[in-house]
Amino acid sequence: MKQFLLRRLLLLVPTLLGAVSLVFVLIHLIPGDPVEVMLGETATAADKEALRQSLGFDRPLATQYRSFLINLAAGDLGRSLYEPATVVQIIRARLPATLQLAFCAMIAAILISFPLGTMAAIRRGSWIDRSALTFSLLGLSLPNFWLGPLLMIVFSIHLGWTPVSGRGGLSHLILPAFTLGLGMAAILVRILRASLLQVIDQDYVQTARAKGLQESRVWLKHVLRNAMLSVITIMSLQFGGLLAGSLITETIFSWPGIGRLTVQAIQTRDYPLVQGCVLVIATSYVLVNFITDLLYKLVDPRISYGD
Amino acid sequence: MTDTSKQAIFSQSFCARIRLPRRNPYRLFLSVILLPLISTGCRAPAHDRPKGYLVAGIESNPLQLDPRYSTDANSVRIGNLIYNSLLRYDERSQLQSELAEKWHMLDDRTYLFDLRRDVTFHNGERLTAADVKYTYESILEPSSLSPKRGLLRSLEAIDQFGSHKLRFRLRAPHAPFIEQFTLGIVPARAGKPGASNDQAPPGSGPFRLEALESGEKVTLRANPNYWEGSPRLAGVVFKIVPDALVRVLEFKQGGIDFMQNDLEPEMLPWLKNNTDAHIEMNQGTTFQYIGINLTHPILRHQKVRQAIACAIDRDSIIRHLLKNIVSAAGGLLSPHNWAYDQSAHRWPYDPARAEQLLDEAGFMDPDGNGPRPRFRLSFKTTNIDLRRRIAEAFKEQLQQVGIELELRSYEWGTFFSDIKTGNFHLYSLAWVGIEDPDIYHQIFHSSSVPPNGDNRGRYRNSEVDRLLEQGRVTLERSERQMIYRNVQRRLAEDLPYVPLWWWKNVIVKQPGLRGFVAYPDGELISLKKAELG
Numbered sequence: 001m002k003q004f005l006l007r008r009l010l011l012l013v014p015t016l017l018g019a020v021s022l023v024f025v026l027i028h029l030i031p032g033d034p035v036e037v038m039l040g041e042t043a044t045a046a047d048k049e050a051l052r053q054s055l056g057f058d059r060p061l062a063t064q065y066r067s068f069l070i071n072l073a074a075g076d077l078g079r080s081l082y083e084p085a086t087v088v089q090i091i092r093a094r095l096p097a098t099l100q101l102a103f104c105a106m107i108a109a110i111l112i113s114f115p116l117g118t119m120a121a122i123r124r125g126s127w128i129d130r131s132a133l134t135f136s137l138l139g140l141s142l143p144n145f146w147l148g149p150l151l152m153i154v155f156s157i158h159l160g161w162t163p164v165s166g167r168g169g170l171s172h173l174i175l176p177a178f179t180l181g182l183g184m185a186a187i188l189v190r191i192l193r194a195s196l197l198q199v200i201d202q203d204y205v206q207t208a209r210a211k212g213l214q215e216s217r218v219w220l221k222h223v224l225r226n227a228m229l230s231v232i233t234i235m236s237l238q239f240g241g242l243l244a245g246s247l248i249t250e251t252i253f254s255w256p257g258i259g260r261l262t263v264q265a266i267q268t269r270d271y272p273l274v275q276g277c278v279l280v281i282a283t284s285y286v287l288v289n290f291i292t293d294l295l296y297k298l299v300d301p302r303i304s305y306g307d
Numbered sequence: 308m309t310d311t312s313k314q315a316i317f318s319q320s321f322c323a324r325i326r327l328p329r330r331n332p333y334r335l336f337l338s339v340i341l342l343p344l345i346s347t348g349c350r351a352p353a354h355d356r357p358k359g360y361l362v363a364g365i366e367s368n369p370l371q372l373d374p375r376y377s378t379d380a381n382s383v384r385i386g387n388l389i390y391n392s393l394l395r396y397d398e399r400s401q402l403q404s405e406l407a408e409k410w411h412m413l414d415d416r417t418y419l420f421d422l423r424r425d426v427t428f429h430n431g432e433r434l435t436a437a438d439v440k441y442t443y444e445s446i447l448e449p450s451s452l453s454p455k456r457g458l459l460r461s462l463e464a465i466d467q468f469g470s471h472k473l474r475f476r477l478r479a480p481h482a483p484f485i486e487q488f489t490l491g492i493v494p495a496r497a498g499k500p501g502a503s504n505d506q507a508p509p510g511s512g513p514f515r516l517e518a519l520e521s522g523e524k525v526t527l528r529a530n531p532n533y534w535e536g537s538p539r540l541a542g543v544v545f546k547i548v549p550d551a552l553v554r555v556l557e558f559k560q561g562g563i564d565f566m567q568n569d570l571e572p573e574m575l576p577w578l579k580n581n582t583d584a585h586i587e588m589n590q591g592t593t594f595q596y597i598g599i600n601l602t603h604p605i606l607r608h609q610k611v612r613q614a615i616a617c618a619i620d621r622d623s624i625i626r627h628l629l630k631n632i633v634s635a636a637g638g639l640l641s642p643h644n645w646a647y648d649q650s651a652h653r654w655p656y657d658p659a660r661a662e663q664l665l666d667e668a669g670f671m672d673p674d675g676n677g678p679r680p681r682f683r684l685s686f687k688t689t690n691i692d693l694r695r696r697i698a699e700a701f702k703e704q705l706q707q708v709g710i711e712l713e714l715r716s717y718e719w720g721t722f723f724s725d726i727k728t729g730n731f732h733l734y735s736l737a738w739v740g741i742e743d744p745d746i747y748h749q750i751f752h753s754s755s756v757p758p759n760g761d762n763r764g765r766y767r768n769s770e771v772d773r774l775l776e777q778g779r780v781t782l783e784r785s786e787r788q789m790i791y792r793n794v795q796r797r798l799a800e801d802l803p804y805v806p807l808w809w810w811k812n813v814i815v816k817q818p819g820l821r822g823f824v825a826y827p828d829g830e831l832i833s834l835k836k837a838e839l840g
Contacts, residue, residue, distance in 0.1 A: 032720030045758040082370040256522030
């Protein structure tokens with residue numbers, strides 16, 4: 001296990017390096033010059049050239065890349081080209097909002113999908129099962145840019161239960177977390193139901209029942225636990241996506257997260273900020289995958305990582 | 308102790324009491340589930356509306372409030388509430404004294420300023436001539452990397468006489484330089500952005516920066532020592548709500564008191580019918596146009612450009628798509644501008660005339676009323692939904708006279724890069740905040756072809772060049788007026804741009820907000836005299 005942990009941690013380095021290198025090349029290849037955006041309409045060609053030199057954009061791409069890697073190794077992601085702050089400061093200000101929304105959306109998805117998926121599997125073919133599948137279909141079909149405003153109109157405008165948008169206390173979190181969590185819950189209901197139905201007829205479940213175990217214990221210890229592997233896989237993939245920020249949900253709910261920041265940075269060609277955002281997103285994905293591997297072992301001790 | 312602090316302490320003690328059993332296989336899982344909920348509880352609820360504060364909804368995050376560096380509209384408008392300038396445009400677009408108690412021109416290249424003596428910065432320091440001198444000189448510093456450096460090119464030196472007198476000397480007469488006296492003044496010890504932990508240097512304006520939460524809101528607090536008297540509002544919160552529909556819903560719910568522009572036209576009737584909003588529309592200075600690449604073999608024909616102007620039914624687009632939130636434009640300058648020429652030629656919708664002009668230019672319709680076009684052109688626009696719908700209307704209207712448009716929409720960075728490099732046939736964009744007619748030099752002088760200016764269509768006319776150069780060095784307003792009237796008439800014939808419309812400033816406010824006066828350039832400075840009922 002120790003070897004596995006060490007190997008995975010070491011693998012982080014080339015993965016992150018690959019991600020930031022790819023983005024470094026891509027962001028410099030797409031049309032759009034940050035100097036033009038920064039200096040606007042009135043600057044002379046000489047002013048633009050001076051700024052280009054000062055930012056190091058006049059140097060060959062390979063040289064710029066080398067400087068970027070050296071600074072990165074020193075933990076320096078540079079300064080934003082527009083905001084009077086370092087990339088680290090800007091991301092540090094936005095990351096808590098993304099983490100908060102991602103965790104809460106995940107919780108919303110779990111709270112909706114686990115009871116619904118389990119009930120659908122237990123009462124297979126019943127109205128509960130059909131309702132769960134209909135919910136799943138609806139959840140997958142409703143786009144967030146439609147669902148978000150709909151929830152606002154019902155719960156904020158008509159009922160007055162929640163604020164319309166923005167970040168603040170718990171009440172601000174309910175609608176965006178539900179909007180983001182609903183799509184995830186719709187997938188999880190289907191995966192959980194299918195996994196449970198696969199496990200439910202296994203011999204070891206029949207044996208557990210024959211031993212006289214209580215039905216609830218059979219479900220918790222033998223069915224649910226064995227059905228969790230595929231559910232965890234899907235959850236981790238979805239959660240990685242949530243940590244990358246959700247542009248649409250963040251925009252609709254005026255949520256100051258990483259998704260909106262990344263898009264703003266790309267639109268203004270704020271190269272250092274784009275690099276920083278991508279680094280955070282890539283790190284989030286890698287860490288979530290890492291934790292998922294640990295969870296596999298927790299759920300199924302038979303899984304071995306070669307030690 | 309306030310309710311907020313009580314709640315925070317309760318949440319912290321609750322957090323501290325949580326003890327999960329050790330060696331429990333579900334400990335990790337429970338931690339993952341519970342922690343975010345607890346941390347949410349630990350965060351004190353945001354004060355969206357501190358007492359007496361006005362909440363204004365804005366679309367995007369202001370990037371840089373320091374007036375030496377701010378270029379985006381929100382930064383400039385919010386910055387003008389924090390910083391004073393020597394002069395300032397009033398609601399009739401006339402320059403008025405602000406920090407300048409007296410000022411006059413000594414000769415055609417020298418300005419003398421006497422500063423007010425009762426002005427202090429928000430940090431308590433007195434504002435002196437040294438601060439004004441520093442502000443301008445810090446921009447001129449080559450290492451400043453300020454986007455405003457180019458605007459001060461003609462400034463030779465600033466001489467300080469005593470603590471409150473200044474002389475600005477220009478290298479040569481330059482009439483539009485007067486606009487540069489509207490630059491916000493920062494203290495002499497401000498340094499470059501990022502030099503200190505402050506988010507912006509202190510100003511001397513009616514409001515001071517209280518908090519800047521990136522992507523969330525900017526909070527300004529009234530300056531009780533403001534030299535014109537303390538504002539009646541306790542402060543202003545600029546809440547960043549990127550989605551226009553959500554801004555409207557926020558207004559309906561009472562989360563926002565005030566919005567200006569950036570609203571979808573079809574939302575206004577809904578706001579009128581479903582809320583108590585007071586809606587005002589005033590003439591703005593934002594000019595929308597169709598840009599033309601004059602190096603294109605078809606578009607270099609003057610009659611083709613005139614035909615395009617005749618083929619576009621502006622009134623129909625204004626009525627149906629834009630719901631009258633714009634007014635048809637004949638040129639760059641709005642009717643409020645002192646240099647506006649009413650007699651310049653207009654190109655009203657006349658498809659028959661458009662077809663005649665195309666025939667005269669030698670581009671005959673190959674099959675009469677058949678499907679084959681006279682020629683094909685591309686039209687570039689951004690991926691904003693309204694812009695795309697307008698482009699669809701242009702396509703439909705130009706098709707009626709035999710011009711086929713291929714529509715291409717791009718995200719802003721790519722679109723703007725193509726326009727700058729001349730990689731287009733036709734495109735649509737807007738000029739924001741037009742005041743001095745010298746903007747014609749930047750857009751149509753032959754020396755202003757990118758990267759030296761914004762003559763993106765590569766328009767070249769020696770007579771227009773001569774007039775624009777003359778307009779720059781002529782200081783007498785009546786003479787300048789004659790020069791720019793001549794420019795407007797020539798451009799109305801040549802049509803390097805097809806003028807479309809001026810955007811009106813649409814102001815949506817709650818009925819209790821009194822004393823707010825709309826400015827043509829969208830400035831919010833009248834908030835210093837506004838009050839909430």
